[in-house]
Amino acid sequence: MNSDARHLTLPADFFRGNRTKLLEQIPEPCFVIVYAGNPVALSADTDYRYSVNRNFYYLTGIQQSGSVLVMSKSAGKVNETLFIHPTDPIRERWNGKLMAPEEVKTLSSINEICWLPAFEDRLSDILNQSGINFCLDFSNHRSEAQALRGRISELIQNVTVTDISSHLTRMRMVKKSCEIKAIESAIELTGNALAATAKKMSESVSELLIYADLDYEMAKQGCLIPAFTTIAAGGENTLCLHYIEPDNQRLAPGTLVQVDIGGVAGGYSADISRVFPIGGRFSTRQKQLYQIVRACQEKAFSTIKPGVTLADINRVVSDVAVELLRDMGVLSSDQDISSYVWHNSAHHLGLDVHDVSFRYEPLCESNVLAVEPGIYIPEWGFGFRIEDDVLVTADGCRLLSSRIPVNADEIERMILS
Structure with missing residues (x-):
């Protein structure tokens, strides 16, 4: 880039x-x-x-x-x-x-x-x-x-x-090759900002410092106006989906921070979400939920192809969330998943971060989506989404943000490296 x-x-x-x-x-x-x-x-x-x-x-x-x-x-x-x-x-x-x-x-x-x-x-x-x-x-x-x-x-x-x-x-809705390259450039600068800021979370820092550092790292690369207001939400604030009032109080080690960030290049947006543990180590419970959200995301990736609808993606993500949360004992047999899954799992991406679309129509080749399954558990005091950007191909999808670490052990290494 x-x-x-x-x-x-x-x-x-x-x-x-x-x-x-x-x-x-x-x-x-x-x-x-x-x-x-x-x-x-x-x-x-x-x-x-x-x-x-x-x-x-x-x-x-x-x-x-x-x-x-x-x-x-x-x-x-x-x-x-x-x-x-x-x-x-x-x-x-x-x-x-x-x-x-x-x-x-x-x-x-x-x-x-x-x-x-x-x-x-x-x-x-x-x-x-x-x-x-x-x-x-x-x-x-x-x-x-x-x-x-x-x-x-x-x-x-x-x-x-x-x-x-x-x-x-x-x-x-149907992206040309130059549009896809612009989105990839936006994703690259977004990933660079995440990598630089993650290192600051090895010790106690505030939401405000994380927020400011992310925007600074994007601005250094020429992105002065992000695709949307950067989100850096710690602790119980992760339960607010669009939290944009970062606090200046230092977050205690072990606190989770939801980061939702999108750079812009050539007018086109990225949309990436990651969750980081302050201090660099997930607790057992945090990691359990992380693995469930990742399983939901991988199921979404394997489902996406031409002919599938956004509603289909929501359905398969909900099915995985129901099964795994019940196995953990979080979701009772008569409880609806909407108690913990609060938003759609994918949206179109392009010139706007929530790009224009006919959202009830089947996907087609060269659509670009942000895929963001999330689970939020108020009883635990936290929740989060993990979000990546994909290109719909002839027979599936290609992960455009594959260079940004996403697995729990990779996130820990980002912080502690």
Whole structure:
């Protein structure tokens, strides 16, 4: 992997191919308009950190806020235009360099690059045409697309406005080779961060130190914004699935720490979970539960193949958990497994950590999943999940995160090495 994840870019042919495939699915004549999105105000003149509309990025390779993609197709002829903020020395003093048209052309393979103020004139021309199929991206209830739909409805009677997000969801579910390589790069930097931080857990440390060290180790590799808020939950806090308020109190030796972490490279996410014993040794009870969760995960791996559903994975994981927890005497014969298994065991992974999908449909080749069986036992004061990322192949799956230690003895060696 490149030592700086920010330098990883996907080929322009990939984005051009995505645009071509999308237009093939839309009746002509059509106009497609997709917004990159804008920063959300935090307070006064300060914004939350900007995150691009993933569908816009998937079609263009551009992550600059405010940008707009306009495509049209009529009688087989395709036109593509990308509208971007004009370069502005005053604005750049405050917020950094804006992309130049030539840079945008290189990344996106779109030849017509216009300044954003010209978009309104282009939009007025589009709205004056009749018999057009207007296609917008309403993913995540995008406010710009909603506003434009209202404007179209006011100006044009009996008009059809098509939501293209379902087309893009189906496309994004099937990963190309360059996407898989980006995910593998994200996994690699995530594994590096885990390995470096695990060594700190040989002695008493706090959740906050673990959390900060994980983010620091990812940032050193160019991942300044993780795929999600890093989780470092110790002791009973492992029973909170999305624990994001790490404490500064030192954890006693023998305490378990649930780590859930995901780096990003080329816009694509990793999602890895591990559990570590402070001091470097699992207790007998901790190791027993660890082996059960690992058995659940291995059963999930052996089940995954084209034609299987996420519900099938949940079912086989639950069956293993029921059998082994009953053997341990934790689960009574009349007790439901939902007392200890609290979440699904797999989800799609890609540009988003919980990537878009039609989750009730069967898997197909080139899907990428995060597989995360978890068991949580409040009576014991702890629980955890173990999570790895896999690629669905023609006849099974390939473990993408195989280089990250996962077995209990390997975890102990990570800490004590």
